[in-house]
Amino acid sequence: MVLLKQEDKGLQLVTAPLSVVKETFTVPLGMVPAVVDPQTGELATQWCPSRAKQWFKPGREPQETCHMHTGPPQSQIAIDASGNVQAPRSDPIGAIGRGIGSILRKIIHW
Secondary structure (H helix, E strand, O other): OEEEEEEOOEEEEEEOOHHHHHHHOOOOOOOEEEEEOOOOOOEOOOOOOOOEEEEEOOOOOOOOEOOOOOOOOOOOOEEOOOOOEEOOOOOHHHHHHHHHHHHHHHHHHO
């Protein structure tokens, strides 16, 4: 994270750990939170390896769930809370179609 620091010579760019910014960030009124996958910018699913809480103007938050992380990794199977086995999904063409659809929705939304 880059911050501006006031000095005698003017402003200086300095780096700061993200934790410093988290402590001083105040959410503007009216903003809505969403947990997103930082890799895609779409709503995070239970399969996303990383998630981030981000703030958006109302109506501008992501609507689509992550198209990249739709199931457990290929080398794993998952068991839900009811004990049902969920085999990994392998639908590369469907994933490509969802990705293209997501990109088009973002372009058209502008």
